[in-house]
Amino acid sequence: MSNIDIGFTCLGLLLVLLALRVPIGISMIVVSFGGLWSLTSWKVAWGAIGVVPFDFTANWVLSSIPMFLLMGFIAYHAELTKGLFEAARVWLARLPGGLAISAVFGSAIFAAICGSSVACSAAMGRIAVPEMLKSNYSAELSTGTVAIAGTVGALIPPSILLILYGVIAQQPVPQLFMAGFTVGIVSVAGYVLVILLRVWTNPSVAPKVRRDVTAAERRAALWDTWPILLVMAGIFIGLFGGIFTATEAGGVGAFMATVVGLMKRTLTWKRFRAAALECLLTTSALIIIGLGASLFTRLLAISGIGSVISDAILGVSESQLVILLMIVVVYLVLGCFLEPIGAILLTLPIVLPVIKAGGHDMIWFGLLLVKLLEIGMVTPPVGMNVFVIKGIVGDRVKLAEIFKGVMWFLVMDLVVVGLMIAFPHVVLWLPKVVFG
Amino acid sequence: ATDLRFATGFAPNSTGEKGALAWADHARDISGGDLNIQVFAQSLLKFTEMSGGVRDGIADMGMVLFPYFPAEYPNSTMISELTMLFASMNTGDRGGIAWAGALTEYITQHCPACVEEMKAQNQIYTSSSSTEYLLMCTKEVKSLADMQGIRLRAPGAQWTRWAQSVGATTVSIPQPEIFEGLTQGILDCSLQGAAELVDLSLIDAVKYIVRDVPGGGFGGTGQVNVNIDTWQALTPEQRTDLLKSAAYHGAVVSWNYHVNNKAALEKAAEKGIGIIDPADDLRSHTVAFIENDLANIARNYQEKYGLKDTEQAVATFKSIFERWTGLVADVQSAEELTDLYWNEALSKVDVNAYGF
Amino acid sequence: MTALGALISRVIALFTNLGSLFVIVMMVHIAADVVMRYVFKSGLTGTIEIVTSYYMIIVGFFSLCFTEEKNRNISVELFADMMPKWVQKHLDGLAYLLSILVFAALMVRNWEEALKKHKVHAYVTSGDTNIPVWPAYYIIPLGTALVLVVVLYKFVCYLTGAKSGLDTSLDEVDPDVQPGEAA
Ligand code: NA
Ligand code: NA
Numbered sequence: 001m002s003n004i005d006i007g008f009t010c011l012g013l014l015l016v017l018l019a020l021r022v023p024i025g026i027s028m029i030v031v032s033f034g035g036l037w038s039l040t041s042w043k044v045a046w047g048a049i050g051v052v053p054f055d056f057t058a059n060w061v062l063s064s065i066p067m068f069l070l071m072g073f074i075a076y077h078a079e080l081t082k083g084l085f086e087a088a089r090v091w092l093a094r095l096p097g098g099l100a101i102s103a104v105f106g107s108a109i110f111a112a113i114c115g116s117s118v119a120c121s122a123a124m125g126r127i128a129v130p131e132m133l134k135s136n137y138s139a140e141l142s143t144g145t146v147a148i149a150g151t152v153g154a155l156i157p158p159s160i161l162l163i164l165y166g167v168i169a170q171q172p173v174p175q176l177f178m179a180g181f182t183v184g185i186v187s188v189a190g191y192v193l194v195i196l197l198r199v200w201t202n203p204s205v206a207p208k209v210r211r212d213v214t215a216a217e218r219r220a221a222l223w224d225t226w227p228i229l230l231v232m233a234g235i236f237i238g239l240f241g242g243i244f245t246a247t248e249a250g251g252v253g254a255f256m257a258t259v260v261g262l263m264k265r266t267l268t269w270k271r272f273r274a275a276a277l278e279c280l281l282t283t284s285a286l287i288i289i290g291l292g293a294s295l296f297t298r299l300l301a302i303s304g305i306g307s308v309i310s311d312a313i314l315g316v317s318e319s320q321l322v323i324l325l326m327i328v329v330v331y332l333v334l335g336c337f338l339e340p341i342g343a344i345l346l347t348l349p350i351v352l353p354v355i356k357a358g359g360h361d362m363i364w365f366g367l368l369l370v371k372l373l374e375i376g377m378v379t380p381p382v383g384m385n386v387f388v389i390k391g392i393v394g395d396r397v398k399l400a401e402i403f404k405g406v407m408w409f410l411v412m413d414l415v416v417v418g419l420m421i422a423f424p425h426v427v428l429w430l431p432k433v434v435f436g
Numbered sequence: 437a438t439d440l441r442f443a444t445g446f447a448p449n450s451t452g453e454k455g456a457l458a459w460a461d462h463a464r465d466i467s468g469g470d471l472n473i474q475v476f477a478q479s480l481l482k483f484t485e486m487s488g489g490v491r492d493g494i495a496d497m498g499m500v501l502f503p504y505f506p507a508e509y510p511n512s513t514m515i516s517e518l519t520m521l522f523a524s525m526n527t528g529d530r531g532g533i534a535w536a537g538a539l540t541e542y543i544t545q546h547c548p549a550c551v552e553e554m555k556a557q558n559q560i561y562t563s564s565s566s567t568e569y570l571l572m573c574t575k576e577v578k579s580l581a582d583m584q585g586i587r588l589r590a591p592g593a594q595w596t597r598w599a600q601s602v603g604a605t606t607v608s609i610p611q612p613e614i615f616e617g618l619t620q621g622i623l624d625c626s627l628q629g630a631a632e633l634v635d636l637s638l639i640d641a642v643k644y645i646v647r648d649v650p651g652g653g654f655g656g657t658g659q660v661n662v663n664i665d666t667w668q669a670l671t672p673e674q675r676t677d678l679l680k681s682a683a684y685h686g687a688v689v690s691w692n693y694h695v696n697n698k699a700a701l702e703k704a705a706e707k708g709i710g711i712i713d714p715a716d717d718l719r720s721h722t723v724a725f726i727e728n729d730l731a732n733i734a735r736n737y738q739e740k741y742g743l744k745d746t747e748q749a750v751a752t753f754k755s756i757f758e759r760w761t762g763l764v765a766d767v768q769s770a771e772e773l774t775d776l777y778w779n780e781a782l783s784k785v786d787v788n789a790y791g792f
Numbered sequence: 793m794t795a796l797g798a799l800i801s802r803v804i805a806l807f808t809n810l811g812s813l814f815v816i817v818m819m820v821h822i823a824a825d826v827v828m829r830y831v832f833k834s835g836l837t838g839t840i841e842i843v844t845s846y847y848m849i850i851v852g853f854f855s856l857c858f859t860e861e862k863n864r865n866i867s868v869e870l871f872a873d874m875m876p877k878w879v880q881k882h883l884d885g886l887a888y889l890l891s892i893l894v895f896a897a898l899m900v901r902n903w904e905e906a907l908k909k910h911k912v913h914a915y916v917t918s919g920d921t922n923i924p925v926w927p928a929y930y931i932i933p934l935g936t937a938l939v940l941v942v943v944l945y946k947f948v949c950y951l952t953g954a955k956s957g958l959d960t961s962l963d964e965v966d967p968d969v970q971p972g973e974a975a
Contacts, residue, residue: 021872021880022887023865029894040493047492049898050905053932055485057852058844060610066851067822070815170447170478174616242621244826245613251822258819276812277965280855281864287852288859289866298494301479302441337870356448382870435619435640488905506922507912585833596920605834606919622829740922 003039007303010035014296024342025285028292035299048295056294057287060247061167065115066283067250068158071257072114073275075228076123078261081110083224085127090221093213097199097206099135100145101192103128107149108188109225111156112232113253115163116282117340117377121150121385125392138205139397141198144405147385148413149191151374154340156184158250161340161373164286165366168293168348172363174246178431179367183420187371190412198408227260286341293345300349310353320358324421327351328372335376339384343373363431364424371420375413378406437472438674440666443495444475445483451631451696452499453477455565455689459660462688463681471677473497486661491558496666500559502656503592508557509656511549514737514746515542515753516656517594522568523651524726527761529694532567532653533773534764536690538757539564539655540683541781544790546752549743551790554658560667560791562660562679563686563777567693568653571646572638573625574618578646579715589614589626594729598650601725602718615641629654630697633704642709645701649714649722659686667791675787683782687773730754797957800945804857805959807938811854818847838918845916845925853935860891860942861958862965881950888947895940903933 001009010031017027029049036045056062075081088102095101107124114120125146132142154161157177166173199206234256238244244252261267300306317323334343355365377385380403390399420427442460446452453475460473481489481498487505490498502509503516516539522531540563543550554561569591577583583602590596590606599606604625609617614632617623618641626638627650633639660682670678705711714722734746743749763780767773821839829835859865872883906929914926942958949956 017890018868019871020886021867021869021883022890023867025865026887026891026894029898030890033894033897044493046897046901047488048494050901051481051485051488051492051494053898053902054849054905054929055482057848058928059848060840060844061612063818063843063848066815066848067819070819170612172612172616238826240620243830245609245616245620245622247613248822248826251819252826254819255823272816273812274965276815277808277858279815280808280811280851281859281862281965283851284853284855284859285864285866288856298480301476306479337868339866342866342868435615503917505914506917507909507914507926587833590919593917593920600920607829607835608838608840608918610840 001038003303004305004308006035006038007299007305007308010299010303011305023288024346025288025290025292028289028296028346032292032295032299035303036295039299039302048298052294052298053291056291059167061163061173062290064158064173064247064250065160065163065286066279067254068115068160068163069119069279069282070275071158071231071250071254072116072119073278074254074257074261074267074272075110075113075231076119077271077275078257078264078267080227080231080257080260080264080266081106081123082127083221083226084109084228085124085131087221087225089131090213090218093209095196096203096208097141097195098209099128099132099137100141100195100199100206103132103145104149104188104191104195107146108152108156108184109228109232111153111184113158113228113235113257114153115158115160117151117153117374118384118388120153121147122388122392124149125389129389129392133393133396135209136207138405139393139401140405141195141205142405143386143389143393143397143402144407144409145191145195147378147383147389147402147406148409149188150385150388151377152184152187154370154374155180155187155367157181158253159370161344161370162366164341164344165348165369168344169352169362169366171366175363175431175435176366177246178434179363179427180370182427182430183367183371183416186419187413187416190416191409194409194412227264230260231256289342289345293349296346297349306350307353309350310357313354314357320360321421323354323358324360327354328368328417328421331369331372332375332379335373336379337382338376339382340370340373340376343376344369361424361428364420364427367427368417368420371413371417375410375417378403378410437470438670440471440473440496441480442473442475442660443481443486443489443498444477445481445486445499445501446477448477450477450635451692452689455685455692456499458688459681459685462684463677466680467674467677470674471681487557490661490663493663493665495663497660497662500658500661502658509550509553510737510741510743511547511553511749512543512561512658513656514733514743514749515539515547515550516654517592517733518730518750518753518757519566519652519655520594520598520650520722520726520729521754521757522653523648524723525758525761526648527568528648529568529697530761530764530767531651532565533687533690533694533767534757534760535566535653535655536564536657536686537763537773537777537781538753538760539566540686540777541760542753542756544781544785546756547749554661555664555791558664559658559661560664561658562662562682563782564657565659565686565689565693566653566655566657567629567631567690567697568651569627570630571625571627571649572618572633572642573644573646574621574642575624576644576710576712577625578712578718580717580721583718586624587622589617589623591627592652594733595627595650595652597729597732598722598725602721612636614638618642627652629693630700630704631693633700634696639700639704639707639709642704644710644712645704646712646714649718651722651726659689662791664791672787679782679785679787680778683777684770684774687777688770691767691770691773794955794957797945797949797955798959800942801861801957801959804861804938804942807854808858811851811858814847814850814854818843818851821847837921838923841916841918841923841925845923845928849928849931853932854938856935857938857942860939860946862960862962885947885950888943888950891943892940892947895936895943899933899936899940902929902936906930906933
């Protein structure tokens with residue numbers, strides 16, 4: 001068997017193990033070990049599983065992931081987010097579909113201190129969905145809005161996925177974060193537009209909420225958002241005032257969220273522990289896949305199939321656009337049933353060389369990739385954000401209804417993806433302004 | 437033909453990878469196709485994994501940076517801490533090319549302990565590359581007084597001690613975050629090769645570049661460290677060809693740095709970045725500091741890490757380096773430099789004894 | 793058997809608490825470094841090295857057993873979920889078996905690596921200070937040994953059909969969020 005044959009056999013074996021529900025990390029380690037063994041020797045394979053684990057984990061940029069997770073979880077468990085939805089709702093009371101739009105804005109602001117899409121959906125879902133259902137908003141609109149709005153949690157910085165992309169693709173995280181702002185805000189605007197259009201064409205999905213709001217109420221509601229705004233302001237000032245770097249922002253932000261939670265007297269030991277436990281679960285799940293992916297990269301390199309596959313993809317068409325659209329479709333399909341961390345770590349070793357060879361900007365591609373994977377968070381059959389909302393609403397709304405509610409927004413997301421491909425310089429505008 | 441995997445931690449398309457690819461061609465040529473080297477830039481081993489990776493044969497050969505593994509390579513790391521000799525010997529922009537030759541000669545001819553410590557990691561040393569570091573700042577620093585309170589990223593212990601001696605404070609920030617640190621004001625100054633002006637885009641962050649002070653550079657590369665089992669399995673002819681081409685590799689990378697540094701500095705000057713000569717008080721303070729620090733380094737390695745005769749080792753290396761500053765003074769190309777590294781150092785290695 | 797499972801869960805809880813503690817220590821350490829650097833111009837020596845070589849390794853590897861206990865490893869469930877229940881049971885068995893092989897290999901190999909690092913007393917330099925990192929290498933074999941115990945136990949339960957008695961509930965964390973899959 002040639003090296004290429006061994007490589008493809010390993011790839012096939014990996015797909016089989018994945019289909020058999022063997023954990024992604026374990027599958028990748030088994031296949032990489034076996035592959036390295038047959039390509040080279042037992043000694044090399046045995047060596048690799050001792051050289052890689054420490055080195056992969058002891059990574060400074062990676063260390064910001066548990067810290068950003070912690071910050072988001074603390075903010076959520078300590079109810080720093082609570083005033084957010086109420087404030088948006090009081091201020092947007094007059095708009096058609098005001099509650100749904102409030103949920104989108106609430107998610108967008110929470111996204112600025114929460115690195116994960118699921119956590120963002122869960123936080124806003126608990127507050128906003130019951131409120132919308134109570135106000136006779138349609139089940140589809142109520143749940144779909146929050147499920148999709150959560151996805152900006154991974155676009156507006158901080159973002160676990162963008163950090164992970166930065167680590168794997170060796171791209172500067174601050175630039176990725178800046179570009180994430182633009183894509184996140186454009187997505188938010190798109191979702192608001194969809195809500196307005198839906199309510200306009202079918203007013204019954206969002207009945208007008210009769211409630212007169214006084215100026216005093218507005219001020220009071222705004223005042224209640226101070227905890228989250230304080231944490232946000234702290235991070236913003238620290239980052240741009242040269243006090244800490246983007247990597248340190250996770251630890252400092254988590255600390256600030258803790259302090260604010262204590263000031264607000266909502267952060268109990270039990271809640272703090274819950275936040276730390278969530279952080280541990282997510283981090284260790286990520287580490288074991290990361291380890292597998294790191295080993296798998298060596299297998300791709302030594303067998304040479306990495307470049308064979310990349311070349312094959314590049315050979316499909318003369319047009320970079322066709323190749324790019326192909327990659328978009330592949331990620332949309334993968335997103336249907338893969339979880340983003342797994343999808344990133346599984347595919348980047350093969351896809352990155354294609355993107356580099358195509359001369360695309362690597363920051364821009366990072367954003368495109370995360371946007372596509374976030375679409376996967378709400379597409380059936382496996383859509384984590386939808387599952388989270390389902391967990392919150394229980395038997396009141398069917399799973400299929402939530403997926404259906406998301407569909408309208410998906411059309412807008414595809415438009416945003418199209419815009420990102422058509423106008424890459426818009427995505428890269430903010431990083432350029434900030435970093436020259 | 438023998439297939440050999442070479443790993444480097446440099447990124448694709450960097451000066452380092454281009455040098456490695458040129459070397460692979462060179463090795464193929466001089467061996468008549470007998471040495472078939474495949475270069476893996478970052479895809480096989482990162483710099484932090486290199487020592488263990490070459491030890492276990494994940495790569496047959498790799499570029500090992502000794503200061504990343506000071507406990508594994510104490511003798512070689514000690515020498516790498518002496519690069520501030522660039523400043524006291526006034527080597528200008530030829531410090532790096534002289535250093536690479538001196539280190540190659542020193543390790544292969546004069547430092548059995550260095551060879552032994554590599555052997556303990558299941559590998560042999562062949563050649564080195566080197567380049568000078570420059571002090572790049574967002575503020576104008578010229579005199580000793582200017583250095584007071586400057587926040588500086590120092591890439592090694594010797595510069596940290598120097599920074600303390602001039603009243604600056606050191607900030608530790610990983611290399612990829614230097615740009616962010618300088619633009620956001622977490623750092624006032626940072627020390628690294630001129631190539632980083634382009635590679636890390638520091639050209640957009642830096643306002644002033646200081647010449648000659650504090651001096652020093654990257655001095656601890658094993659450009660092509662070879663797994664010992666791989667080495668022993670080669671024929672004597674292949675080993676000779678590999679050594680010859682290793683001389684070329686060290687030379688071509690060092691020379692390319694020399695050329696690129698010049699270009700980067702010109703580009704910086706064009707962009708309006710001030711290229712400053714240090715004031716006399718800063719210069720003389722630095723030279724005095726270096727003399728003193730050499731003794732420090734020798735004592736440290738003897739007391740803390742139990743190395744033997746470190747004072748002698750430092751003196752030996754110093755005289756070898758001095759000789760090399762003369763040897764490279766008129767070199768005009770990578771090829772001339774290759775000949776020097778080969779004739780003056782690597783040709784003296786007995787390929788039937790070395791690494792056995 | 794269930795008593796053994798409960799015992800294992802107690803050991804896991806111990807290491808999880810330790811992991812949580814280090815999450816907090818990591819947060820405080822990073823924040824303190826930033827504050828010190830801002831106020832006193834000079835941060836805490838070795839923050840980056842300690843965060844990466846110690847806290848990250850502890851947070852990543854001590855909690856592997858916790859993730860395994862709560863069944864929160866990330867896998868592709870789509871195809872397996874379509875199969876009959878009895879097939880799925882055996883798929884779980886396969887996953888346990890492969891996990892045992894992987895964690896056993898990682899444990900032995902990284903123990904070897906830790907011994908090598910111990911022998912030379914591996915350290916890294918931060919500024920002018922040497923920070924020993926060799927003790928951190930022992931965390932990996934320890935963490936993988938813990939998770940190995942959990943999967944071995946699960947595998948035995950699968951073979952014998954016994955009830956595991958492991959504490960798989962997420963009540964202490966958050967039943968809605970499904971941690972481990974959040975991104
Ligand atoms: Na976010
Ligand atoms: Na999906």
